[in-house]
Amino acid sequence: MRILLFQLDVKWALPSVNRAHIESALSVQPSCDLVVLPEMFTTGFGAASAAIAEPAENSETLAWMQSLAGAHDCAVAGTVAVRDGASLRNRFYFVKPDGSFAFYDKHHLFVLGGEDVYTAGTTRRIVEWRGARFILFTCYDLRFPIWCRNREDYDVALFSANWPTARIGQWSALLRARAIENQCYVVGVNRVGTDPACDYSGQSAAIHPFGHELASCGNAEALVMADLDLERLQHLRERFPVLKDQDR
DSSP: OEEEEEEOBOOTTOHHHHHHHHHHHHTTSOOOSEEEOOTTTTTOSSGGGGGGOEEGGGOHHHHHHHHHHHHHTSEEEEEEEEEETTEEEEEEEEEOTTSOEEEEEOSSOOGGGTGGGSOOOOOOOEEEETTEEEEEEEGGGGGOHHHHOOOSOOSEEEEEOOOOGGGHHHHHHHHHHHHHHHTSEEEEEOOEEEOSSOEEEOOOEEEOTTSOEEEEOTTSOEEEEEEOOHHHHHHHHHHSOGGGGSOO
């Protein structure tokens, strides 16, 4: 399983600019199975993003993701601010090349950052793709191990994030913790750059179930490939079946 981590310098409130930049950058990348983008990759994160939230029933970015996935024969994943009826959602889309998609609405809203203008999701979302089971999480979810707990139902945890520089050490530590305790691969994709509230220094990474980095992006815009060995993961779980002993 080849996963491309796209650590993007998101341009504030400029969806068309961000989409065009992503499309151009991917045009010269090698093939992969999945591209993972940061949280709110078209707008930047925050309550202000609600002002330009896309209608969920006619999302321009979702249509663009479907086109991009089809053109590159890979899945594309990342979160978008959408308006779903009367509710605003921070929606994590996982889009396959045939145009089908699944989504996860962020469960843990970052109230300190004004995210309580959104409505929290209540359902975990697991997507099967090319032999792997992916669970979708968004940014602040990373701090909540019970919500993230592996019920022996996923192989890879995806975290799409806008995690600020001030707490970047915690980001890296928690990515490792979630991988170790859930005996899974973890892929966390953060942004770089600035917005009206924060600075971001990336440190996106793919983490092995034992907690070491398989790939990392540093603190600048970058596209980095990670190769996940699903057969090896199964072997590790059989040799050391820690998930069998977890509290239920």
